[in-house]
Amino acid sequence: MSVLNAPLGGYGTQLAEGLILTLRVSLCSYAIGIVFGLLGAAAKLSRWRSLRFGAGLYTTLVRALPELLLVLLAFFLGAGLFERLAVSTGLALDGFSLSPFVVAVVALGFIQGAYITEVLRAAVLAIPRGQHEAAKALNLPPLTHLGRIIAPQALRHALGGLGNIWLNATKDASLVSVLGIFSDVLKVSSLAAAATKRYVFFYAVAGASFLLLTFVSMALLERLRRRLMPVNLA
Amino acid sequence: MSFSWDFFWHDVLPPLLSAVPVTLALTLLSALGSVLLGIPLSVALGAAPRWRRWPAQGYSLLMRGTPMLVQIYLIYYGLGSLIPREWMRHSWASPVLRDAFWYGLTALTLNETAYVAVILKVGLDAIDRGQHEAAAALGLSPISALTRIVLPQALAVVFPMLANEFILLLKSTALVSTITIFDVLGTANNIRFETLRVDEPLVGAACVYVLLVGLVTLICLPIERRLTRHRSD
Amino acid sequence: MTTSPQEPAIEFVSVSKSYGATPVLSDVTLAIAAGERTVICGPSGAGKSTLIRCINGLERHQRGTIRVGGETLTGAASSLRHIRAEVGMVFQSFNLFPHLTVLENCSIAPRTVLRLTRNEAEERAHTLLERVDLPGLAGRYPAQLSGGQQQRVAIARALCMQPRILLLDEPTSALDPEMVQEVLDTIVGLTDLGMTMVCVTHEMGFARRLATRMLFMDEGRIVESGTPAELFEAPRSPRLQRFLGRVQARP
Numbered sequence: 113m114s115v116l117n118a119p120l121g122g123y124g125t126q127l128a129e130g131l132i133l134t135l136r137v138s139l140c141s142y143a144i145g146i147v148f149g150l151l152g153a154a155a156k157l158s159r160w161r162s163l164r165f166g167a168g169l170y171t172t173l174v175r176a177l178p179e180l181l182l183v184l185l186a187f188f189l190g191a192g193l194f195e196r197l198a199v200s201t202g203l204a205l206d207g208f209s210l211s212p213f214v215v216a217v218v219a220l221g222f223i224q225g226a227y228i229t230e231v232l233r234a235a236v237l238a239i240p241r242g243q244h245e246a247a248k249a250l251n252l253p254p255l256t257h258l259g260r261i262i263a264p265q266a267l268r269h270a271l272g273g274l275g276n277i278w279l280n281a282t283k284d285a286s287l288v289s290v291l292g293i294f295s296d297v298l299k300v301s302s303l304a305a306a307a308t309k310r311y312v313f314f315y316a317v318a319g320a321s322f323l324l325l326t327f328v329s330m331a332l333l334e335r336l337r338r339r340l341m342p343v344n345l346a
Numbered sequence: 347m348s349f350s351w352d353f354f355w356h357d358v359l360p361p362l363l364s365a366v367p368v369t370l371a372l373t374l375l376s377a378l379g380s381v382l383l384g385i386p387l388s389v390a391l392g393a394a395p396r397w398r399r400w401p402a403q404g405y406s407l408l409m410r411g412t413p414m415l416v417q418i419y420l421i422y423y424g425l426g427s428l429i430p431r432e433w434m435r436h437s438w439a440s441p442v443l444r445d446a447f448w449y450g451l452t453a454l455t456l457n458e459t460a461y462v463a464v465i466l467k468v469g470l471d472a473i474d475r476g477q478h479e480a481a482a483a484l485g486l487s488p489i490s491a492l493t494r495i496v497l498p499q500a501l502a503v504v505f506p507m508l509a510n511e512f513i514l515l516l517k518s519t520a521l522v523s524t525i526t527i528f529d530v531l532g533t534a535n536n537i538r539f540e541t542l543r544v545d546e547p548l549v550g551a552a553c554v555y556v557l558l559v560g561l562v563t564l565i566c567l568p569i570e571r572r573l574t575r576h577r578s579d
Numbered sequence: 580m581t582t583s584p585q586e587p588a589i590e591f592v593s594v595s596k597s598y599g600a601t602p603v604l605s606d607v608t609l610a611i612a613a614g615e616r617t618v619i620c621g622p623s624g625a626g627k628s629t630l631i632r633c634i635n636g637l638e639r640h641q642r643g644t645i646r647v648g649g650e651t652l653t654g655a656a657s658s659l660r661h662i663r664a665e666v667g668m669v670f671q672s673f674n675l676f677p678h679l680t681v682l683e684n685c686s687i688a689p690r691t692v693l694r695l696t697r698n699e700a701e702e703r704a705h706t707l708l709e710r711v712d713l714p715g716l717a718g719r720y721p722a723q724l725s726g727g728q729q730q731r732v733a734i735a736r737a738l739c740m741q742p743r744i745l746l747l748d749e750p751t752s753a754l755d756p757e758m759v760q761e762v763l764d765t766i767v768g769l770t771d772l773g774m775t776m777v778c779v780t781h782e783m784g785f786a787r788r789l790a791t792r793m794l795f796m797d798e799g800r801i802v803e804s805g806t807p808a809e810l811f812e813a814p815r816s817p818r819l820q821r822f823l824g825r826v827q828a829r830p
Contacts, residue, residue, distance in 0.1 A: 176513075176559040178520035181531055181551055188544040279411075286413035290524060298416060305423060312424040319412040319420065326411035479637055480674035484688035484740060485663040488656075494687060498678050576678050576720045 120317065123304040130297035131321050137213075137285040137296065138325075141220035142278055148225020153232035167229065174226035183287050186219030187212075216288045224281055231273035235266040268341055275333040282325045297321045349545050358537060358550040365533040366554065372451055372519040372529060377512050379455035384462035385497070391467050402463075409460035414453070414521050421453040422446060422525045450522035458515055465507045469500030502573040509566040513559055520555070530554050586649055588613040588744055588775040589634060594643035596629060603629045604640065605799040611792075613743070616776040618786040618807070621796035622822060627779040630796070631746045634777065635666045648743065664692060667737030671749040673729045675721040675736070681708070682717040685736045693740065700739070707735040711765050727758030731765050738769075745769070747778040783823075787811065795819045 117124035155167035174182065191210050198204035239262065247257045289298035301318035305311045390402035409417070426449065434443050442448050473496050481491035501508070523532035534551035538544055587610040596604040604626045611617050619627045632638040633645060636652060636659045645652040647662050676684050685704035689695045695703070708714055711731040721729055730750060737745060750766065751759040763785045766778070770789070780786060786793060787807045795803040795810060797818050803810060814820045 173556065176517075176556045177552055178517040178531065178555060180520050180523070181548065181555065184535075185548050185552065188548060283413040286415050289415065298413070298419075302419065305419075309427065311427045312420065315416060315420040315424050319408075319416045322412045322416060323408070326407075474674075476670060476672050476674035477676065480668075480670060480676070482637065483635055483663060483666075483668040483670075484736070485660055485692040486688060487660065487692075490691050494691070495676055499676075502678065577722060 121304060121308055121310065121313075123300060123314075126295070126300045127297055127304075127317065127321070130295055130300040131325075133294065134282070134285045134296045134298075134321075135325070137217060137220065137288055137294075138278075138282045140213075140217040141224060141285065142281045144218055144221025145224030145228050145277070145281065148222060149228025149232055152225055152229030153236065156229060156233050157236060171226040171229050174223055179220075179223055179284055180287055180290065182223055183216065183219045183291070186222070187215055187291060190219070191215045212291070212293055216291065216294065220281070220284055220287070223284070224277055227277050227280075228274065231270050231277065232266065235268075235270035235273070236262060238269045239265045271333075271337055271340065275329075275337075278333070279326060279329055282329060283322065286322070349549075350543075353541075353543065354546045354550060357541070358534075358546045359554075361533050361537065362530055362547075362550050362554050365528055365530045366558065368447075368527065368532075369516070369519050369529040369558065372447075372454060372522065372527075373512070373516045375451055376454040376458050376519075377515060379451075380458035380462045380515075381466075383455070383459040384466050387459060387463035388466035388470060389492075391463060392470060406460045406463060409457050410464075414457055414518055415524065417457055418450065418453045418521055418525060421456075422449040425449065425452075446522070446525045446527050450519075450525060450527050454515070454519060454522070457518075458511075461511055461514075462508070465504050465511060466500060468507070469504035470496065472503050473499050502577075505566075505570050505573055509563075509570070513562055516558060516562060517555070530558075587611055587646075588615070588648060589777070590644075590646040591630075591633075592644045592646075594633065594640045594645060596633070596638065596640045596642075602799050604633070607643070607799070607801060609794070609801060609804070611775060611777065613775050614773050616770065616789055616791045617778070617794060618790035618792075619777065619779045619794045619796055620781065620783070620786060620822075621802075624798075625796040626799040627796050628748050631748055631777050631779055634744070634746060635663050635668055637668075664740065665742055666744045666746060667740055667742035669730070669733050669737055669745070669747045669750050671752050673721075673726075673733045673753070675729055675733055677721050679720075680717065681713070681719050681721070681724070681732050684721070684732060685739045688736070689739050703739055704735070707738045708732070710738070710768075711735045712761075725758060726754045727761045730754065730758075730762045734762075734765060734769075738772075742774065744775045744777070747776065747780070749779050749781070751780070751782060783811070795822065797822075 120127055152167045152170060155163040156171075158164060195204070195209055199206055199208055243261055243265065244257075247261050252261070286296065286298045288294040289296050289302065292299075298318050301314045305314035308314070387402055387405070390398050391406065393399050393402070429443055434440060437443070477495055477499065478491065481495045486495070519529055520531040523529055523535055526532070528536065531551055534547040537547040541547075589609075589611040591607050591609045594604055594607045595602065607626075607630065619630065621627055629638055633640045633652075634647060639654065640652075648665055650658060650662060652658065652662065676687070679687065682701060682704050685707065686695075686697070686700035689700040689703060690697060693700075705714070705717065708717060711734055713728060713731055713735070716724065716728065716732070721732070724732065734750075747766065751762050754762065759782070763782060767785070767788050769776070776789070778786075778789065790807050793805060793807050793810045794801050795814075795816075795818075802816050803814065803819050810819065811823065814823055
């Protein structure tokens, strides 16, 4: 990695480490987003109106607020609230505090979950009614129905949307640079730029790093798409 | 530190509401700019010759493949560092060159153009080839055909997508708070720094943004109805 | 574009066109005099539509020369615009502008291309809408009209440019059967305008009423040419004989 230092004004190693942090933030937030998304979609598709309403509130509010504001809210308000709640209910010891990484990643995952909810919900609804009717006629147990009829087909419909949300996740990961305590690739670039006065150069490097993530992601997504959908669904 | 309603109503909401015009100005101006620039870009995206198509696709990939924050910093710090000191201080353009607002607006517009062009292209592709042919057969010039026949229909088709995109744009404007622009989030952060109170400013900003998004959504409904009044479906 | 009486309104000299490896027009040569009404018939894929679409440049021919009103068709935008201002076209699928009213459909080209004032253009539009027997529909949108009405508006729209040549590309093929007659009658009613007309159609009875000359095309070539009487009563080529045997006549 130190071989990168020379062309990058001595910052090569830090930038590479920053890129790895960005990748970690993206992956963890996306994974958490999937969890929120599955719960949200299940709630939106459920029989109980209160669940549907709650999930609707979740997606509407999250999609109406800027991501940066949500991250700040999570950091300054949400983390504290959660910590106090955990201590008062006895789930955690006094002095418990969440690591900043966890807070940031849960916040970003919370945001992505709202969009994933919509994608999954639309994907499940896109399955033709006849599929469910056939499963019922065959007397398939509910778990089989879910696991082998609904899930695979929904996944195919959702692939495009989920891929787009991943691409957004890699870009939103740059928001942690604003919090000051994370040395992601954008933060390192900002510091390097200010120190060397080579603003255009280092921000271009930051941009290139994210472009790299984007291109690799797009290539992998394309491969995944081809493996999961060898035949075009009618 | 508990939530102080008094502080909220008297010291947080008023400055935040007075910052709404800044947010709206950023949104509306970049929306306008991105549509104006997006029209030629969307035509280029669908152009037949490669030398016209590839630069357009490259621009689109660049803008959509990198984070908005990077683009904002690049324009504000990068462009800012390239402009000669003389111009900054003593030229007629100084007010513009020294005000972060214009850098933020430029970054937002350049970025949004790429997204708008993709949407417009969907609309242009949806227009039946016969419309182009009828316009050509009547002798309309290519520009006339585009502005009077094809584009109005394309806009009507993709209006919901455009409306959604402009709501995303409204949210993106919050990012320019990082370069000292006093939009809603910028003002909220300023209150945070000055008063060391965190809950009220951030919650206040959240309320204001929810209101703004709701307002924009409400405004778009009658516009959509008017654009599609010629349809029978 | 001015033509002396002897000069043909439309002239093709050895025109050929292919889509990739497939030939669509093979060495077509023909001359259509001013005021002639030519109907082109033939089996599907014969190149009939391609031929008339070459006349106003919607398709580009690859070999040979096309002259319209004495002016040679090059690829240049200015020559195309000259020609298109004098050549009107009626499409199989009408291609009315759905976001404009009937009146606006008819007046938009006169206003933007011929630079008529709004009043002049609208007056002309009203006159022509009356001519195609649709006087009261000026304020409606195309989606509110029947297919037959839409096609008649399309005819009026083309006529508003006062073309010397009118091209009709299977004008009734996309219509429900009960509306075909009204459109055919409208077209026949235009003969007093003295325009040069070239029409591609499968309606043989209509062809007899309209045409001063008929062309039978097959596989990109003009196989037979003559008056309607000659083609219908005394077809010379076996291909035409077979074709006529399969086509029903409607007046």
